[in-house]
Amino acid sequence: DVKVTQSSRYLVKRTGEKVFLECVQDMDHENMFWYRQDPGLGLRLIYFSYDVKMKEKGDIPEGYSVSREKKERFSLILESASTNQTSMYLCASSLIFSPEEQDTQYFGPGTRLTVL
Amino acid sequence: DAKTTQPTSMDCAEGRAANLPCNHSTISGNEYVYWYRQIHSQGPQYIIHGLKNNETNEMASLIITEDRKSSTLILPHATLRDTAVYYCIVTGAGSYQLTFGKGTKLSVIP
Numbered sequence: 373d374v375k376v377t378q379s380s381r382y383l384v385k386r387t388g389e390k391v392f393l394e395c396v397q398d399m400d401h402e403n404m405f406w407y408r409q410d411p412g413l414g415l416r417l418i419y420f421s422y423d424v425k426m427k428e429k430g431d432i433p434e435g436y437s438v439s440r441e442k443k444e445r446f447s448l449i450l451e452s453a454s455t456n457q458t459s460m461y462l463c464a465s466s467l468i469f470s471p472e473e474q475d476t477q478y479f480g481p482g483t484r485l486t487v488l
Numbered sequence: 489d490a491k492t493t494q495p496t497s498m499d500c501a502e503g504r505a506a507n508l509p510c511n512h513s514t515i516s517g518n519e520y521v522y523w524y525r526q527i528h529s530q531g532p533q534y535i536i537h538g539l540k541n542n543e544t545n546e547m548a549s550l551i552i553t554e555d556r557k558s559s560t561l562i563l564p565h566a567t568l569r570d571t572a573v574y575y576c577i578v579t580g581a582g583s584y585q586l587t588f589g590k591g592t593k594l595s596v597i598p
Contacts (some may be wrong), residue, residue: 376531403584414588415532422584430585457589462531466584477586479531 376398376480378463384486391450393483395463404446405464406430406438415462420480439466454486460484491515491578497593500570506563508592510576513557519580521552523561524588525572532575532588535561566596 379394387419396405407430417430419438426440435457439447446465450457461484464477493511500506512521522537536543536550538559543550549562563570575591 409588414590415586420584436525464531466532476537478534478535481533482529484529 376463376465376478378461378483380483381481382484382486385450385453385486386488387454387486389450389453389486391453391487392448393448393461394462395442395446395465395480397446397465397478398444399465399467400443401465401467401477401478402443403466403468403477404440405466406436406446406448407464408432408459409460409462409482410459411486418448421475427432436458453485455487458485458487491587492576492589494574494576494589494592497595499595500566501596502568502596503565505596506561506566506570506596508561508563508574508576508594509558510561511558512576512578515556515578516580519578521550521559521588522577522579523548523550524575524586525570525576525592526575527569527572528592533572535574537547546568558595566594568596568598570594571596 376397406418406429407415416432421427421440437449460482462482463480466475466477468475523535524532526532538550553561573591573593575588
């Protein structure tokens with residue numbers, strides 16, 4: 373079974389703090405993703421990575437950065453947390469990225485971040 | 489524009505089959521139908537996907553109509569643990585983007 377783990381289930385931070393969210397997958401997947409989920413807005417893609425040290429912006433990258441130094445680990449960084457970044461953050465991974473094929477994304481349990 | 493249309497909510501008696509419909513009338517030839525579910529406060533869980541043919545795995549069956557404009561997810565013997573929001577997603581080959589709509593909230597009743 374694919375296992376995607378996230379460093380925290382719940383996190384409370386203060387405005388202006390630098391926040392690190394960690395995600396680890398154990399299936400040697402090439403691709404990793406960070407989403408946020410908000411009521412009424414569904415899942416929105418923040419960043420994704422298709423290889424070590426490679427990253428691409430998703431739909432809402434502003435206020436976030438990412439790091440992928442090792443294949444199994446993908447970090448989401450909030451440089452200066454703000455209250456509008458209070459959300460559920462979801463990490464996912466998938467095996468391949470090809471124009472000809474569709475691949476399944478597997479999600480972690482999520483981190484519920486509250487910024488006060 | 490929404491690519492899929494699902495009922496907002498459904499109830500199913502425990503032990504009975506749950507049939508969750510999805511309309512995707514604008515689906516393209518190279519687009520897949522994916523189903524995920526999300527149990528409260530957890531990450532989405534992959535269930536099944538298909539392109540043209542019906543598919544079955546240990547969790548569910550997926551029935552896609554011949555014209556591919558609609559599909560049905562079948563949970564053969566629903567349990568209380570199947571209570572969740574079920575998302576039907578249409579996504580193309582090579583696409584990294586999963587667009588989750590509002591889904592169907594399935595309540596399994598004892």
